[in-house]
Amino acid sequence: MELLDNLALGFTQALALHNILFCLLGVALGTAVGVLPGIGPTASIALLLPLTFGFDDRTSAIIMLAGIYYGAQYGGSTTAILLNIPGESSSAVTAIDGHPMARQGRAGVALAAAALGSFFAGVVGTFVLAAAAGPLAAAALTFGSAEMFAVVALGLVASIALASGSAVKALAMIVLGILLGTIGQDLYTAVPRFTFGVRELWDGLSFVSVAVAVFGIAEILKNLHDPRTRVRVASKVENLWPTREDRRRMVGPVLRATGLGSVLGVLPGGGHVLAAYGAYATEKRLSKHPEQFGRGAIEGVAGPESANNAAAQTSFVPLLALGLPAHPVMALLLSALIIQGIQPGPGVMRSQPELVWGLIASMFIGNALLVVLNLPLIRVWVKLLDVPYSVMFPAIIAFACTGTYAIDQNPFHVLVMAVLGVGGFVLVRCGCEPAPLLLGFVLGPLLENHLRRALLISHGDPTVFVTRPISAALLGLAVLALVVAVLPAIRRRRDVVFAEED
Numbered sequence: 001m002e003l004l005d006n007l008a009l010g011f012t013q014a015l016a017l018h019n020i021l022f023c024l025l026g027v028a029l030g031t032a033v034g035v036l037p038g039i040g041p042t043a044s045i046a047l048l049l050p051l052t053f054g055f056d057d058r059t060s061a062i063i064m065l066a067g068i069y070y071g072a073q074y075g076g077s078t079t080a081i082l083l084n085i086p087g088e089s090s091s092a093v094t095a096i097d098g099h100p101m102a103r104q105g106r107a108g109v110a111l112a113a114a115a116l117g118s119f120f121a122g123v124v125g126t127f128v129l130a131a132a133a134g135p136l137a138a139a140a141l142t143f144g145s146a147e148m149f150a151v152v153a154l155g156l157v158a159s160i161a162l163a164s165g166s167a168v169k170a171l172a173m174i175v176l177g178i179l180l181g182t183i184g185q186d187l188y189t190a191v192p193r194f195t196f197g198v199r200e201l202w203d204g205l206s207f208v209s210v211a212v213a214v215f216g217i218a219e220i221l222k223n224l225h226d227p228r229t230r231v232r233v234a235s236k237v238e239n240l241w242p243t244r245e246d247r248r249r250m251v252g253p254v255l256r257a258t259g260l261g262s263v264l265g266v267l268p269g270g271g272h273v274l275a276a277y278g279a280y281a282t283e284k285r286l287s288k289h290p291e292q293f294g295r296g297a298i299e300g301v302a303g304p305e306s307a308n309n310a311a312a313q314t315s316f317v318p319l320l321a322l323g324l325p326a327h328p329v330m331a332l333l334l335s336a337l338i339i340q341g342i343q344p345g346p347g348v349m350r351s352q353p354e355l356v357w358g359l360i361a362s363m364f365i366g367n368a369l370l371v372v373l374n375l376p377l378i379r380v381w382v383k384l385l386d387v388p389y390s391v392m393f394p395a396i397i398a399f400a401c402t403g404t405y406a407i408d409q410n411p412f413h414v415l416v417m418a419v420l421g422v423g424g425f426v427l428v429r430c431g432c433e434p435a436p437l438l439l440g441f442v443l444g445p446l447l448e449n450h451l452r453r454a455l456l457i458s459h460g461d462p463t464v465f466v467t468r469p470i471s472a473a474l475l476g477l478a479v480l481a482l483v484v485a486v487l488p489a490i491r492r493r494r495d496v497v498f499a500e501e502d
Helices: 002-014 017-035 040-054 058-082 094-103 107-140 145-161 167-181 199-203 207-225 244-264 271-286 299-314 316-322 328-339 353-374 378-384 389-405 411-429 434-457 469-501
Strands: none
Touching (some): 017 040, 017 353, 040 389, 058 107, 058 299, 058 328, 094 107, 094 299, 107 244, 107 316, 167 434, 207 328, 207 434, 244 271, 389 411
16 A cells, blocks of 8 residues: 555656656657667766756656656667667667568568567566565665675676676776775865865866766767768668567567566666566577577567666666666766755655655656657657768767856866766777776765775774675675676686697
């Protein structure tokens, strides 16, 4: 009954006309962001984050930003299917079978399968979020600083294990992010750290500057350095509704992928990406005709799209219940909550129930709006693909500079964004992922704060982290995750050394 009462409270907020309009704006922008390759929801939310400063209703601001995120999960499938260019990272697996379907003249069926599977999975994932967030938050209220330190450490280490590239490079990027987060005045002593005499650095680096730089500017420079050929598969998109046989083949993959995505979305790092690849591998393994995968199997479209959208909804669970971002987009939403004067964590569900449950209820509305947008307006989104990079990217950079300057009308933030943008591009060219850096930047101060607080409470006794059962168990999991992440790299290096000796 408490869950129903909370949802009723949420719908009174979400069904307000202005919140419906902001939800519509968010999912429309998110879909457009997903359609356009090379931008992504992280850069888009980072660019729009300064605009939320002036929102009178903070619930509306969070609803709009969240809509951009899960809207991008829908839109990313469009270019993956039509152009074989994923608009969003989790849509890369959709292109494996979606693009062959488009080449066979079944682009409309593939797009409809992606939209319908995403709608079902999004609704189910929102139910899971509503059911799990409250109990998890209640349990988290019993956590002390030692337990919170262990939770943050586990989140950082788990993001290494789930990184798609080198585990060692991901670890290095997390450490770099933590170091960037230490710039500014010490929280306990107010002594400036790593400011090098620059007065503007006393308050630390602006989160918006860092996020826009390493995702927006660096991604634009990467795309300009390696331009892609954009060729339309077909001039018209027809036959949007799947046949009876298509619908029969979709049911099982959608159900299985929704369950898988709902679970994996809670994991720190790239849970939605992992869910999409896991769903594809599962369907290929269970299929009676695995040879059809990669040649236009509709299961290879419906499954991954359902998985990544379910994961998109449940990734809000650790953010709302624990105040911990599961991936960079959640880190941006964490920053948006802080900007609005809200301290995320277990207490927020009690202190701000209208905001939390209004956000959850808005996701039901947002998923319905996305079906309305995606099916009739597929042809409109396809038209956006005609915008040349030479026009799109300068406009994005200009918008990034304007938004960053608007933080406090300080040109220093724009300079920081430019420097870090070039640095982020160099790191990407070296094979380093920016996501762990941003997670380290956001979680680093939290990690330091709980570490020092736990040591103060225990009078400097470091065994407090292993004598408390929950903290010890979480740190044990963090060590295990680190071993799982690094061991394959050590083994490969050892094999190379032995081969050279032979």
